[in-house]
Amino acid sequence: MIEFQNVYKIYESGSHALRDVNLHIDDGEFAFIVGASGAGKSTFLKLIMREELPTSGEVTVNNFRLSRLKRKQVPYFRRTMGIVFQDFRLIDTMTVYENVAFSMRVVGKTKREINRRVHHVLQLLDLQGKSNRYPPSLSGGEQQRVGLARALVNNPSLIIADEPTGNVDPQMSHDIVDMLSRINEKGTTVLMVTHQHELVHQFHHRVITLEGGRIVSDTGRPLHTEQVSLDATADVTAGGVRV
Amino acid sequence: MKSHVVRYLIREGCRNTWQNRLMALASVGVLICCLLLTGFSYLVFVNIDHMFQNAYEQNVMAVYLHTDQTDEQVTAIGESLQAMDNVASVTFLSKEDFLAQYGEALADNTMESFQGEENPLPDTYIVALKDLALFQNTLNAIENMSGVEEVSYDANTAQTLTRVRRMVLGVGGAIIVVLLAVSLFIIVNTIKLTVYSRRLEIYIMKSVGATDGFVRFPFVVEGVLLGFTAGGLGYGLIFALYYSLQQNFVFENPLLSLVPFSAEWLPLLVGFLLGGVLVGVCGSVISMSKYLKQEGGIRP
Ligand SMILES: Nc1ncnc2c1ncn2[C@@H]1O[C@H](COP(=O)(O)OP(=O)(O)O)[C@@H](O)[C@H]1O
Ligand SMILES: [Mg+2]
Numbered sequence: 001m002i003e004f005q006n007v008y009k010i011y012e013s014g015s016h017a018l019r020d021v022n023l024h025i026d027d028g029e030f031a032f033i034v035g036a037s038g039a040g041k042s043t044f045l046k047l048i049m050r051e052e053l054p055t056s057g058e059v060t061v062n063n064f065r066l067s068r069l070k071r072k073q074v075p076y077f078r079r080t081m082g083i084v085f086q087d088f089r090l091i092d093t094m095t096v097y098e099n100v101a102f103s104m105r106v107v108g109k110t111k112r113e114i115n116r117r118v119h120h121v122l123q124l125l126d127l128q129g130k131s132n133r134y135p136p137s138l139s140g141g142e143q144q145r146v147g148l149a150r151a152l153v154n155n156p157s158l159i160i161a162d163e164p165t166g167n168v169d170p171q172m173s174h175d176i177v178d179m180l181s182r183i184n185e186k187g188t189t190v191l192m193v194t195h196q197h198e199l200v201h202q203f204h205h206r207v208i209t210l211e212g213g214r215i216v217s218d219t220g221r222p223l224h225t226e227q228v229s230l231d232a233t234a235d236v237t238a239g240g241v242r243v
Numbered sequence: 244m245k246s247h248v249v250r251y252l253i254r255e256g257c258r259n260t261w262q263n264r265l266m267a268l269a270s271v272g273v274l275i276c277c278l279l280l281t282g283f284s285y286l287v288f289v290n291i292d293h294m295f296q297n298a299y300e301q302n303v304m305a306v307y308l309h310t311d312q313t314d315e316q317v318t319a320i321g322e323s324l325q326a327m328d329n330v331a332s333v334t335f336l337s338k339e340d341f342l343a344q345y346g347e348a349l350a351d352n353t354m355e356s357f358q359g360e361e362n363p364l365p366d367t368y369i370v371a372l373k374d375l376a377l378f379q380n381t382l383n384a385i386e387n388m389s390g391v392e393e394v395s396y397d398a399n400t401a402q403t404l405t406r407v408r409r410m411v412l413g414v415g416g417a418i419i420v421v422l423l424a425v426s427l428f429i430i431v432n433t434i435k436l437t438v439y440s441r442r443l444e445i446y447i448m449k450s451v452g453a454t455d456g457f458v459r460f461p462f463v464v465e466g467v468l469l470g471f472t473a474g475g476l477g478y479g480l481i482f483a484l485y486y487s488l489q490q491n492f493v494f495e496n497p498l499l500s501l502v503p504f505s506a507e508w509l510p511l512l513v514g515f516l517l518g519g520v521l522v523g524v525c526g527s528v529i530s531m532s533k534y535l536k537q538e539g540g541i542r543p
Contacts, residue, residue, distance in 0.1 A: 049450070072454075079452035089447050093262055108248050150451065206292040 001027055002048060002158075002189070007057035009043050010214075017043035020211040021057070024193070025206075027157070029221055030184040032200050033193045035210035041193040042166035043172025044210065045160050048191070049083060050074055062157065084161035088143040090135040090150075096122070097131040100149045107154060121149045125179070148179065159183065161192040165199065173199055179207070206227060244456070252457070256464020257276045259441075266437040267278060267469055273433055274473035277426030281419050285514070286414035286507065293502045295408045304372075304382070304396035307365040311336075312390050317366050320390050324368055330382045332349065334369040336350055337363050351542045365392055378406055423518065430526030438462075442534040455535055470523025474516040481511065 002025040009018040017040045025031055033041050044051040047059050050066045059066045064077055082103075090099050097118060104114045122128050125145040135143050144164055151159055159180065165173035177192070177199060184190045196202065200207055209217040244252075260267050296507065299356050308317060325333045336344075341364045342357060353416075357363060372381055438445075448458045482504060489501050 051450075075449070075452045075454045075457075077452075078450065083450050089443065089450075091444050091447060093258075102448070105248065105251055106448065106451050106453040106457060108245055110247055154451075 001025070001060070001062065002191075003058075003060040004047075005058045005060075007047065007059060009040070009047065009052065010055045012085060016053070016213050018047070021213075021215055023208070023215065025189065026221070027189055028184070028187050030181060030190045030203075031192070031206040031208055032203075033191060033208050033210060034195060034197070036195065039210040040213040041210055042162055042241060043213075045162050045193060045209060049064045049081060049160055050077060075106075080156060082154065082156040082158055084144070084147050084151045084159065084164045086141075086166040087164035088135070088147045088167070090143060090146055092135050095132050095134060096127060096138070096146050099135065099146055100153050101155050103150050117153060118149075121153050124152075125149050130208065133204070140167045141176075142168060144168050144172070144176060145179075148176065152183065156188065158189045159191070161190070163193050163195070165194060165196060170198075174202060177203060197200040244460075248457075249460075249520055252460040253464050256461035257468065260468050261460050263437040263441075266433065267465075270430055270433045270469050270523075270526070271473045271476070273429050274426060274469065274519055275477040277422060277429065277522070278473060278477035278519060279481055279484075281422040281426070281518065282477065282511060282515065283509070284415060284418045284422065286481075286485060286501060288411060289507055290502050291411050292408065295411075295511065304370050304385075304394055305336075306368040306370055306385055307393045307395065308367065308389055309390050309392045310363070310365055312366065312414045316390055320388065321368060323388065324370055324385070327381065327384065329373050329377045331371045331373045333371075336367040336369055338364040340364050340368055341365075364484075376408065377503075378402075378405055423522065426522050427526055427529075430522055431530045434526050435530040438531045438534065441531075442537075445531065445534045446537075449535075458535060459531065462531050463524055466524035466527030467520050468523075469527070470518075470520035471516060472519075473523065474519030478512055478515040481515070482508075 004021045004023040007018055007021040008016075010016050021044070033044060035041050043052065044143070047054055047066070048061055050059075050061075050069060053067060061077075062080055063100050064073075066077075069077060091102070094102065100121060101114045101118045104117065109117075119128070119131070122131055125143065125148060127145055127149065130138060130142060130146075135146065137148070144167070147164070153162075161180065164180075165176055168176065173196065180190050180192060183204060206221050207217075207219045208215060265445055306320075308320060312320070321333060324330055339362070342354075342362055345364075370385070372378060382394060382396065385391060445458055485501075485504050489504070492501065
């Protein structure tokens with residue numbers, strides 16, 4: 001559950017990134033956040049992952065009131081979410097395998113647990129042949145799938161993606177959102193920032209539009225989504241895919 | 244932290260050091276220079292101190308006893324002088340020997356009238372001290388011993404030597420502290436260059452939920468590696484340099500001879516390794532902590 005109450009964010013530079021944002025996102029929802037460049041989309045996500053604190057108002061994520069969170073608790077809070085970036089943010093000096101395994105090492109998992117889980121997730125994202133490659137030798141689409149694998153590997157209850165398809169070709173973009181939708185159908189909450197309207201129209205998800213730091217429209221949770229998701233869950237289970 | 248996590252982080256620290264080997268090399272070079280400077284200041288200090296010690300050993304005090312002391316009492320005083328912590332050596336000069344040594348200056352008849360029971364000279368102990376700095380304490384203690392009439396010493400020499408030695412100690416200590424601080428400053432700035440290129444990695448680690456300790460650990464390992472390497476190499480260098488110095492400067496006057504390296508090998512080895520590791524770890528951790536605190540706004 002994500003809740004924004006009268007949230008304002010004014011950066012030290014003076015730019016008003018968010019103005020009076022009020023919002024409620026339930027567990028298991030999939031929401032697109034759209035809006036022009038500078039509308040405040042990234043700031044919105046940064047408040048959720050507690051990379052920034054609001055200037056005023058309260059953000060609550062998974063029952064954590066973020067303004068009350070101590071610095072020491074932040075890492076443990078971050079482990080409940082997976083984050084995907086537009087520029088992938090992979091560590092260039094680590095192999096694909098290590099980049100994904102890294103999230104699990106942080107949590108203190110053993111070598112065997114890591115080995116099993118990382119190979120499973122890499123396979124899921126069709127990256128099994130690339131595990132010993134280094135990120136700079138991969139295409140944008142492949143790098144973003146590695147980023148997605150890293151976000152998924154710890155089974156987070158929330159996935160946050162800031163323009164994950166911004167540096168990826170249209171077909172791969174569609175595949176990535178499709179992948180995120182399937183993960184969402186297993187119960188994971190997904191928030192995805194994008195400015196690619198065609199992409200948004202291909203899926204039936206909630207769409208929140210920001211403009212000048214304000215929410216100017218919110219479709220709410222599409223009613224038929226739950227029906228679709230039930231069918232899809234059956235599909236996924238039948239196909240033996242477990243995320 | 245679990246042991247497999249620690250093993251992983253140690254490996255990461257080594258990998259990072261290798262990844263940034265050029266900068267590691269630069270840091271080690273800088274650290275070696277600083278350690279050599281510090282080590283040489285230490286050796287200069289040790290040598291100056293050694294000279295003072297030599298000079299002091301020639302500086303003795305004469306302890307005159309009461310003339311009414313029995314032979315047993317005289318022997319007892321000698322033993323308790325010998326037992327004092329700060330006393331290096333005690334030499335007994337009986338009143339007969341005293342007379343024999345100094346009586347030549349007297350007229351013959353005077354000399355004769357002083358023989359035996361008539362000898363007015365006191366039994367005397369010649370006492371050499373170990374530590375000049377404790378001169379005043381030892382002097383007071385001896386003066387308060389029963390049976391001691393008077394203590395004679397060259398007050399000026401002793402006090403001047405003590406004062407100069409204190410000054411050398413203070414200046415030497417200050418120079419060493421300043422040099423270590425300068426090393427730390429240079430190391431921080433050298434390592435900062437590599438940490439700057441690793442700020443994105445630090446950001447990524449934090450975004451997947453790494454604790455500060457987890458992110459810092461490999462940097463500590465890197466600091467230990469750099470410090471240990473610099474300490475070891477620096478120690479080898481200072482040994483070689485000091486040894487050749489000693490071979491090339493042999494002085495006639497034993498007062499001016501250099502202290503042998505073997506007398507100082509342990510404090511130097513410990514100092515070099517400990518100093519290197521301390522500066523390496525502090526430098527590494529200080530230079531990355533800025534990025535550890537930074538939450539947002541990191542752009543590749
Ligand atoms: N770290 C920052 N410091 C100062 N101003 C910022 C910072 N991040 C974003 N902004 C400003 O806040 C506004 C919203 O930015 P952002 O949230 O990145 O928008 P979007 O992701 O929709 O393009 C912009 O005017 C931007 O310049
Ligand atoms: Mg943005």
